[in-house]
Amino acid sequence: MNSDEFSKLIHKELSGLDREHIVRFAWRCALFALPFLGQKGNFLFWNKNYRLKHIYSIFYSLDMFYSTNITYGDAADDACLYGLFAASFNDDAAARVADATLGAYSSLISTTAETAADNATYAAAHAFDVFKGQKIIRIDIISLLLQSVHKIKKNENNKQVFSTTIYGPIWKNFQNALAAEGCAYWGRLYQKIFDDGLVVDLEAVETRLNVPKEFRDQGAATVANYLEELEEKGGKQLNEARIIILGDKGAGKTCLARRLRDPDAPMTLIEESTAGVNTSLWKLKKGNINIRIWDFAGHTVTHAVHQFFLSERCLYIIVYDGRTEERNRLEYWLNHMKNYGGDSRAFILVNKKDHHPVIIPVNSLKDRYPIEGVYTFSIGDDKDDLELFRDKVAEYIKNNPSWNKQKIPVNYFRVKSDLEALFKKGEKKCCNEHISRNEFDKIAEKHDVENSEQLLQNLHALGVSLWYKEMEEFNTLILNPEWISHGVYKIINWVNEEKQYTLTLSDFLKVFKDDKQRFPEEKHGFLFKLMKYCNYSGSLTSISGIRQCG
Numbered sequence: 272m273n274s275d276e277f278s279k280l281i282h283k284e285l286s287g288l289d290r291e292h293i294v295r296f297a298w299r300c301a302l303f304a305l306p307f308l309g310q311k312g313n314f315l316f317w318n319k320n321y322r323l324k325h326i327y328s329i330f331y332s333l334d335m336f337y338s339t340n341i342t343y344g345d346a347a348d349d350a351c352l353y354g355l356f357a358a359s360f361n362d363d364a365a366a367r368v369a370d371a372t373l374g375a376y377s378s379l380i381s382t383t384a385e386t387a388a389d390n391a392t393y394a395a396a397h398a399f400d401v402f403k404g405q406k407i408i409r410i411d412i413i414s415l416l417l418q419s420v421h422k423i424k425k426n427e428n429n430k431q432v433f434s435t436t437i438y439g440p441i442w443k444n445f446q447n448a449l450a451a452e453g454c455a456y457w458g459r460l461y462q463k464i465f466d467d468g469l470v471v472d473l474e475a476v477e478t479r480l481n482v483p484k485e486f487r488d489q490g491a492a493t494v495a496n497y498l499e500e501l502e503e504k505g506g507k508q509l510n511e512a513r514i515i516i517l518g519d520k521g522a523g524k525t526c527l528a529r530r531l532r533d534p535d536a537p538m539t540l541i542e543e544s545t546a547g548v549n550t551s552l553w554k555l556k557k558g559n560i561n562i563r564i565w566d567f568a569g570h571t572v573t574h575a576v577h578q579f580f581l582s583e584r585c586l587y588i589i590v591y592d593g594r595t596e597e598r599n600r601l602e603y604w605l606n607h608m609k610n611y612g613g614d615s616r617a618f619i620l621v622n623k624k625d626h627h628p629v630i631i632p633v634n635s636l637k638d639r640y641p642i643e644g645v646y647t648f649s650i651g652d653d654k655d656d657l658e659l660f661r662d663k664v665a666e667y668i669k670n671n672p673s674w675n676k677q678k679i680p681v682n683y684f685r686v687k688s689d690l691e692a693l694f695k696k697g698e699k700k701c702c703n704e705h706i707s708r709n710e711f712d713k714i715a716e717k718h719d720v721e722n723s724e725q726l727l728q729n730l731h732a733l734g735v736s737l738w739y740k741e742m743e744e745f746n747t748l749i750l751n752p753e754w755i756s757h758g759v760y761k762i763i764n765w766v767n768e769e770k771q772y773t774l775t776l777s778d779f780l781k782v783f784k785d786d787k788q789r790f791p792e793e794k795h796g797f798l799f800k801l802m803k804y805c806n807y808s809g810s811l812t813s814i815s816g817i818r819q820c821g
């Protein structure tokens with residue numbers, strides 16, 4: 272039987288089945304094909320830079336089949352799969368595995384049984400081809416797949432008794448290929464899924480899918496490492512979210528930051544202004560979530576610094592002064608968020624300081640940007656609206672799986688608590704704004720963390736402490752992001768006031784002459800390189816016209 276004849280046969284078998292059953296079959300097709308990805312014992316057909324991401328995109332999409340919370344048409348994951356598809360052209364077997372996975376995935380996101388069946392057939396045909404395409408083993412793939420449909424049709428016992436030994440040396444090669452990429456974890460996982468008759472543990476799937484996006488973005492090995500720590504050391508609910516407030520100077524950001532935490536907090540005075548960024552903690556009783564609020568200064572000064580702090584998986588609140596005529600500023604901030612914020616979403620607050628009517632093109636903005644809601648009221652005067660807004664924000668965070676379902680390994684959690692204790696804001700005497708790598712390693716060791724480099728990256732991703740690989744030589748782990756933003760702010764202000772067009776390291780002695788304790792000479796190099804890194808020094812002329820921060 273050739274591939275076309277086989278497709279016709281399968282398609283006929285699938286007709287009349289409901290969508291759910293078809294999808295389950297499609298998943299099995301992708302799974303049958305999976306081991307062939309590593310049939311040569313390596314994944315060298317993929318460029319090293321993307322290899323772990325591609326491997327992960329297969330595992331991630333296979334897990335999505337059993338999620339209780341599938342986001343249909345998740346653009347990012349689609350892109351990931353297509354990337355995988357394209358990349359695998361260098362290897363015939365890999366291309367077919369990718370095709371089978373892609374077919375199965377398309378079946379999953381199909382809304383009708385008919386399209387699900389078309390896509391599942393496509394997956395089956397590629398599974399068929401990959402078996403036929405190799406010469407090492409002889410398996411009757413036709414009866415294997417037909418048996419699978421019949422099992423699913425009967426719905427009696429979901430298990431499909433099946434042994435990985437039928438893959439012969441291919442299974443071993445697949446395992447070796449994974450191990451060579453630091454992914455032995457995934458090898459063990461799929462061994463178990465096959466041994467269990469292609470039945471998965473639903474709770475474990477949810478855990479895998481809820482690994483924070485920052486880790487998932489780094490690919491299969493990072494996720495494997497993370498999941499292993501979770502299994503070995505146990506998990507703890509992270510319950511931590513971030514809000515980033517953006518907007519022009521004077522829009523009302525700092526007032527909002529205060530009143531989110533406490534609706535009766537005093538408004539800011541005209542002369543108060545935020546230097547760089549201020550962070551504060553809003554403890555949400557409902558759901559027991561800690562929300563870190565990052566209140567950024569509004570002006571150009573800080574924009575280049577944003578790249579160090581803005582991140583994905585945050586809730587953005589853009590405060591817009593309803594009285595200004597500059598509508599394009601709203602889009603400016605929305606674009607800023609789009610550039611740095613991944614798939615984060617925004618609340619827009621039009622702060623109506625007086626009673627002028629404000630019209631913004633809500634629908635057209637919603638078409639182009641990920642906007643969760645638009646609210647118009649006065650932070651200062653409209654108590655009820657403020658209450659409602661706080662509820663909406665709290666509700667959004669509470670119900671968002673990226674915050675309410677995330678477990679982190681218990682030892683990560685302990686390191687995080689230790690770092691937070693070292694930096695206790697407001698307690699000047701014991702407040703460490705940064706520590707050395709050595710001090711960090713000691714803490715990591717105390718909590719039994721094996722790979723401290725990995726943990727540094729993880730904590731950075733979670734926004735707990737900032738570690739820049741490019742700045743390794745300075746041996747500085749930042750516990751207080753305000754330390755960076757205030758430092759940069761001071762430098763820029765100095766440049767501005769002195770009308771300097773070039774900046775050298777020795778200038779920093781002058782910049783920080785009144786603040787030697789906080790910014791001692793040995794830390795100047797760090798800030799200097801940081802500014803170079805975000806292209807400040809290269810654009811001094813263009814930043815010399817900036818105004819004060821808001």
Ligand SMILES: Nc1nc2c(ncn2[C@@H]2O[C@H](COP(=O)(O)OP(=O)(O)O)[C@@H](O)[C@H]2O)c(=O)[nH]1
Nearest residue numbers: 520521522523524525526539541649650651821
């Ligand atoms: N009357 C009135 N003043 C406000 C309101 N919101 C903010 N302000 C004032 O506007 C100024 C700038 O607010 P602030 O929160 O510091 O703006 P930021 O620069 O965006 O952080 C302060 O003097 C606030 O008291 C409001 O709703 N009504």
Ligand SMILES: [Mg+2]
Nearest residue numbers: 524525545821
């Ligand atoms: Mg402010």
